Amino acid sequence: MDVCVIGGGYTGLSSALHLAESGCAVALLEANRLAWGASGRNGGHVGTGQRRTQYDLEKLYGRDIAAQLWRAGLDAVELVKSLVQRHQIDCDLQTGILHVAHKARLSAHFQADAKLLQDHYGYTRSRFLTRQEVCEELGSEVFHGGLQEADALHLHPLNYALGIAKAAHRAGARLYEGSRVTRYESDARGVTVYAANGYRVRARQLVLGCNGYLGQLEPRISGNIMPINNFLAATAPLGQEMASSLVRGRQAVQDSRFVINYWRTSDDTRLIFGGGESYRSALPRDIAAIVKKRILGIYPQLAEAAIDYAWGGKLAITLDRMPHFGRLGNRIYFAHGYSGHGIPTATLAGKLIAEAISSRSEQFELFASLPTRAFPGGTLLRWPAMVAGMLYYSTLDRF
Structure with a gap:
């Protein structure tokens, strides 16, 4: 086997697809079902850029690196779009994301972001919206302005992931569900991967696409990410008139809170709404009540709307909210810590890892070169420190 991939989410599936298309013999091992984790349970938003604003990136890395990261962000969105089209993935692909300011002072930040993108990057597809314009777009009066991304996308996340899986299978990748990896060994000739079901894979290269489910499989990088749970709910079908009054034109929406709210309407006129987090391994019992409270803070007119489905998913964040890419030695590649920007990134x-294994990828090296910080105290103390920080910023969201 040329490459063994661990993890059946977006990272692993994209790696398997692009490696198989390049002629590599690929085996992918997934502990549960394909897209069982956050890849099948997220809000479906495919935003441009990175998780941090371009202003932040210029301060952190300088304008040249920030510009490269901006182009990589656009490439990521275009890649998602091209995969959907090329492999005819039925995932309700739609265009447009509206970012909205939950505080008045943040409206000016959105206006500055649009100007920065136009002046420094020649990008004119982001448009600032006034408070009145946002109210007209959303049928809610709680926001103070916004930034509309015309090139951003949103989609049905599970169907998208399963579509990539089918494409990878057709390209020749072998995909094994129910194959939880317990350990692996690396030597001068390759890597041997051991699964709890007795499977053993011998390969020249290894890809770690585990993200929030990495655990202690690879302690050298596990301290750089923090797994957290995020919650979503879907209302009963609202009817076309009500759905259109909540979100104009099927765009997706994200607010500016530290623990953000994000939503869109589905093809069958449900409101798909995400919001709220927890930092323990287990999910809370009543996710529907947690999310419904957040919905009513924006749309009190939905007080009588039933919640048909509610669920949670585990993602991984980094301290600086930028993804963590890299290699361990010359055989093991990884990418994780997408911090809520997972579908495009x-x-x-996966594509960049495949390129790096097959030959060389300048964009993989770009991301791998970004300085990273482990959580203080590593995996042992990151949880209480992170919870304290999250509680502090979520308190600021409310006041």
Whole structure:
């Protein structure tokens, strides 16, 4: 076997697809079902850029690196779009994301972001919206302005992941569900991967696409990410008139809170709404009540709307909210810590890992060169420190 991939989410599936298309013999091992984790349970938003604003990236890395990261972000969105079209993935692909300011002072930040993108990057597809314009777009009066991304996308996340899986299978990748990896060994000739079901894979290269489910499989990098749970709910079908009054034109929406709210309407007129987090391994019992409270803070007119489905998913964040790419030695590649920007970035990560294994990838080296910080105290103390920080910023969201 040329490459063994661990993890059946976007990172692993995209890696398997692009490696198989390049002629590599690929085996992918997934502990549960394909897309069982956050790849099948997220809000479906495919935003441009990175998780941090371009202003932040210029301060962190300088304008040249920030510009390269901006182009990589656009490439990631285009890659998602091209995969959907090329492999005819039925995932309700739609265009447009509206970012909205939950505080008045943040509206000016959105206006500055649009100007920065136009002046420094020649990008004119982001448009600032006034408070009145946002109210007209959303049928809610709680926001103070916004930034509309015309090139951003949103989609049905599980169907998208399963579509990539089918494409990878057709390209020749072998995909094994129910194959939880317990350990692996690396030597001068390759890597041997051991699964709890008795499977053993011998390969020249290894890809770690585990993200929030990495655990202690690879302690050298596990301290750089923090797994957290995020919650979503879907209302009963609202009817076309009500759905259109909540979100104009099927665009997706994200607010500016530290623990953000994000939503869109589905093809069958449900409101798909995400919001709230927890930092323990187990999910809370009543996710529907947690999310419904957040919905009513924006749309009190939905007080009588039933919640048909509610669920949670585990993602991984980094301290600086930028993804963590890299290699361990010359055989093991990884990418994780997408911090809520996973659909485009993880899809691109898989492609870049495949390029790096087959030859060389300048964009993989770009991401791998970004300085990273482990959580203080590593995996032992990151949880209490992170919870304290999250509680502090979520308190600021409310006041």
